Amino acid sequence: MNLKYIYCLFFMVVLPSILPAEDGSQLWLRYPTNRNNIQTEQKATSEQSGVTISVALKELNLHWTGQRVELRIDKKLKALKDGYEIKGNGQLITVTSAQEVGLLYGAFHLLRLQAAKANLSDINLTEKPSFDIRILNHWDNLDGTIERGYAGYSLWKWDELPNTVSPRYEEYARANASIGINATVLNNVNASPDILKGEYLNKVKTLADIFRLYGLKVYLSVNFSSPKILGGTKDADPLNPEVKQWWANKVKEIYKLIPDFGGFLIKANSEGQPGPQDYGRTHADGANMIADALKPYNGIVMWRAFVYSPSDDDRAKQAYLEFVPLDGQFHDNVIIQIKNGPIDFQPREPFNPLFGALRKTPEMIEFQITQEYLGFSNHLAYLAPLFKETLDSDTYSDGAGSTIAKLTDGTLRPAKVTAISAVANIGEDTNWCGHHFAQSNWYAFGRLAWNHQLSSEEIADEWIRMTFTDDKNFVTPVKEMMLTSRETVVDYMMPLGIHHIFAEGHHYGPQPWLSEAGRKDWTSVYYHNADNTGIGFDRTETGSNAVSQYFSPLNKIYGNIETCPENLLLWFHHVPWNYQMKNGKTLWDELCYKYDTGVKTVREYQKIWDQTEPYIDTQRFREVQSKLKIQARDAVWWKDACLLYFQTFSKQPIPYDIERPVHELDDLKKIKLDMKHHN
Numbered sequence: 146m147n148l149k150y151i152y153c154l155f156f157m158v159v160l161p162s163i164l165p166a167e168d169g170s171q172l173w174l175r176y177p178t179n180r181n182n183i184q185t186e187q188k189a190t191s192e193q194s195g196v197t198i199s200v201a202l203k204e205l206n207l208h209w210t211g212q213r214v215e216l217r218i219d220k221k222l223k224a225l226k227d228g229y230e231i232k233g234n235g236q237l238i239t240v241t242s243a244q245e246v247g248l249l250y251g252a253f254h255l256l257r258l259q260a261a262k263a264n265l266s267d268i269n270l271t272e273k274p275s276f277d278i279r280i281l282n283h284w285d286n287l288d289g290t291i292e293r294g295y296a297g298y299s300l301w302k303w304d305e306l307p308n309t310v311s312p313r314y315e316e317y318a319r320a321n322a323s324i325g326i327n328a329t330v331l332n333n334v335n336a337s338p339d340i341l342k343g344e345y346l347n348k349v350k351t352l353a354d355i356f357r358l359y360g361l362k363v364y365l366s367v368n369f370s371s372p373k374i375l376g377g378t379k380d381a382d383p384l385n386p387e388v389k390q391w392w393a394n395k396v397k398e399i400y401k402l403i404p405d406f407g408g409f410l411i412k413a414n415s416e417g418q419p420g421p422q423d424y425g426r427t428h429a430d431g432a433n434m435i436a437d438a439l440k441p442y443n444g445i446v447m448w449r450a451f452v453y454s455p456s457d458d459d460r461a462k463q464a465y466l467e468f469v470p471l472d473g474q475f476h477d478n479v480i481i482q483i484k485n486g487p488i489d490f491q492p493r494e495p496f497n498p499l500f501g502a503l504r505k506t507p508e509m510i511e512f513q514i515t516q517e518y519l520g521f522s523n524h525l526a527y528l529a530p531l532f533k534e535t536l537d538s539d540t541y542s543d544g545a546g547s548t549i550a551k552l553t554d555g556t557l558r559p560a561k562v563t564a565i566s567a568v569a570n571i572g573e574d575t576n577w578c579g580h581h582f583a584q585s586n587w588y589a590f591g592r593l594a595w596n597h598q599l600s601s602e603e604i605a606d607e608w609i610r611m612t613f614t615d616d617k618n619f620v621t622p623v624k625e626m627m628l629t630s631r632e633t634v635v636d637y638m639m640p641l642g643i644h645h646i647f648a649e650g651h652h653y654g655p656q657p658w659l660s661e662a663g664r665k666d667w668t669s670v671y672y673h674n675a676d677n678t679g680i681g682f683d684r685t686e687t688g689s690n691a692v693s694q695y696f697s698p699l700n701k702i703y704g705n706i707e708t709c710p711e712n713l714l715l716w717f718h719h720v721p722w723n724y725q726m727k728n729g730k731t732l733w734d735e736l737c738y739k740y741d742t743g744v745k746t747v748r749e750y751q752k753i754w755d756q757t758e759p760y761i762d763t764q765r766f767r768e769v770q771s772k773l774k775i776q777a778r779d780a781v782w783w784k785d786a787c788l789l790y791f792q793t794f795s796k797q798p799i800p801y802d803i804e805r806p807v808h809e810l811d812d813l814k815k816i817k818l819d820m821k822h823h824n
C-alpha cells in the first residue's frame with residue numbers, strides 16, 4: 146500500500162466516520178461528547194429518579210464538561226412551574242425544579258452556557274417560563290405532505306407507525322426540550338377526520354410515549370364534522386346530544402391511550418372547513434361543546450380566530466367582528482388562537498386588533514415559523530424580530546403598556562393556562578428545516594416562548610455559537626446579517642405596508658397584477674389598490690374603517706396619514722404617488738429605493754457569507770451560499786415585477802441611480818403562469 150492510498154483512506158473514509166456529519170442534522174445541539182467509555186466519575190447525579198430525570202442525567206453525563214451537577218426535585222419551587230433554579234459554589238452546581246422536566250430544561254441551560262463559555266463559578270439564576278404551553282403546530286397531512294412545508298415530507302411516518310419507530314421522533318423531542326417547547330399539534334389544521342380513527346390514535350400514542358420522556362405533550366387538530374363522518378351522527382350540530390356524546394366517547398378513548406393528552410386545535414368555519422355556523426350556531430357553541438368533553442381530563446381547546454366569511458367587509462376586520470360579540474361566552478378551557486396580524490402571516494402586518502379586545506376570554510398568539518410568505522426555505526429571514534415586534538406591540542387595551550406579551554402571558558388577564566404557538570417549519574430533510582438558517586426560527590420561537598424578554602440579538606448570538614462557531618469573525622457579521630434579514634425581505638417584497646401581492650396559491654413569487662381569483666380578497670389588487678392616483682388600502686374612517694378596531698390612541702395614530710408609521714403607511718392609507726415622505730422623497734421614489742435597498746442588502750449578505758468560508762465546514766458553507774444565490778435572484782425578480790407593474794400607474798421613471806430592471810414585465814407575468822401550472 147502506498148502512502149498516498151493511506152492518506153486517501155484516512156481523509157475520505159476514516160475521518161468522516163469519526164467526525165459528526167456537518168449536514169445540519171445536529172441542529173444547535175453540537176455539544177462536545179465525553180468520550181470516556183468508562184466513566185470514572187459521573188458528571189451529574191440525582192437522588193431522585195424518573196424517566197425525564199434519566200434523560201437529563203444522560204445529557205449531562207454525555208456532554209457536560211464542567212464541575213459536578215446535582216439534580217433535585219423540590220416541590221417548594223412550584224411557583225416556577227416547569228422553571229428551575231441553578232446554583233453553584235465552585236465545586237458543585239445544583240439544578241432544582243418542582244417538575245422533572247424542569248431539570249431537563251436546566252440541564253440544557255447549562256449546556257447552552259457551556260457553549261457560550263460562560264463563567265459558572267458562582268452561578269445563581271432562576272428561570273420561570275413566560276407561557277405555560279409552548280406549542281408547535283404542524284400542518285402535516287396524513288398522506289405525508291405538509292401544507293406550506295418546505296423541508297420535505299412529514300417527519301411522521303403514519304404508514305410505518307406504530308410498529309416502526311424512526312429515531313428522528315426522539316431527536317425531534319430532544320431538540321424541542323432543549324429550547325423549552327413542551328407541546329406539539331401533530332396534524333394540519335385543515336384536519337382529516339381520520340386522525341380520530343382508532344387506528345391513527347394508536348400511532349399517535351406511540352409518538353406521545355416517546356415525546357413524554359422529553360416533556361412534550363401531544364395535541365391534535367380535529368375536523369368539526371368528525372362525529373358525522375366517523376360516527377354517522379345525523380349532523381355535527383354542537384347542540385345535538387348525539388354529537389356531544391360522540392365527542393365525549395372519543396375523548397375518553399384518547400385519554401385511555403394517552404393519559405396526558407393536551408387537547409384539540411380547531412379551525413372551524415374558515416376557508417371551507419366545517420363548523421358550528423353550518424348549523425346556525427356560534428363559534429362559542431362549537432368550542433364549548435368540545436371543551437366540555439375535554440374538561441374532565443384537563444384538556445383544552447385552542448379555537449382559531451382565523452376566519453373571514455364571504456362578506457364584503459375588509460378581510461382585516463373580520464376576525465374581530467366575529468369574535469368580539471362572543472366575549473365572555475367561552476368556557477374556561479377554551480383559548481382563542483389568533484394569528485399575529487389581521488390578514489395572514491405577511492412579511493409585515495400591524496398586530497391583530499383582536500388582541501386585548503377580548504376581555505373575558507383567554508387569547509394566545511399564533512406565529513408562522515414556516516416561511517409561506519417569506520421565500521419558503523430559500524430565503525434567509527431570521528424571524529425573531531418579527532415575533533418580538535408583535536409581542537412588544539402596545540395595544541393600549543388596558544392603558545399604555547398593554548403589550549401583546551403581557552395580554553397573553555397572564556400579566557394583564559389572569560388565565561387558567563397561558564399559551565403561545567407557531568406553525569412549524571420542520572420536515573424530513575436532513576437539516577430539518579430546508580435552510581440551515583431556518584433552524585434559527587424554530588430555535589427563536591422556543592426561546593421566546595420560554596422568555597419573551599430575550600432580545601433578538603441574544604437569541605441569534607446563542608444560536609450562531611451553538612450551530613456554527615464562536616469565532617467572532619463569523620459571529621459578528623453573521624449576526625448582523627440575521628438581525629437585518631427580515632427587514633430586507635420586507636424591502637424587496639412589500640415595503641411601506643404593502644401586503645399580500647403574492648402569486649396565487651403558492652405564495653412564492655410576486656404577482657401584484659393578480660386581479661381574479663376564487664374570492665376578491667385572494668387577489669393582489671384587492672390589497673394594493675394601485676391606480677393613477679396612488680396606492681394602498683384605505684382603512685381609515687373614509688375607507689373600511691379598520692382603524693376603529695384599534696384602541697385609542699392607535700386608532701388616531703394609524704388613521705392619520707401624518708402620524709401613521711411609514712412602515713405601515715400603505716396598509717392603512719391610499720396614498721398619492723407624489724405624497725411627500727418624512728425624508729423628503731415622493732412616495733414613488735421611496736418605494737423604488739426600498740425595493741432597491743432590499744436587493745442590494747441581499748448582495749451584501751452574499752459578500753458577508755463568502756467571507757465566512759474559512760470558519761465553518763464546507764457542506765453548510767456551500768449550501769447556504771447557494772441558497773443566497775436564489776435569494777438574490779428572487780429579490781431582483783420581486784423588485785422588477787413590483788416596480789415595473791406599479792410604474793404603469795405612477796407613470797414616473799425609476800430614479801436613475803437605481804439599477805435598471807433586467808426583466809420585461811410581460812415575461813414576468815408568464816413566469817407566474819408556469820409556476821401556477823406546476824403547483
Ligand code: BDP
Nearest residue numbers: 292293334335412451489490
Ligand atoms: C394560510 C395558508 C393556508 C392555511 C391557512 C390557515 O395559506 O394554507 O390553511 O393559512 O392558517 O396562510 O388556516
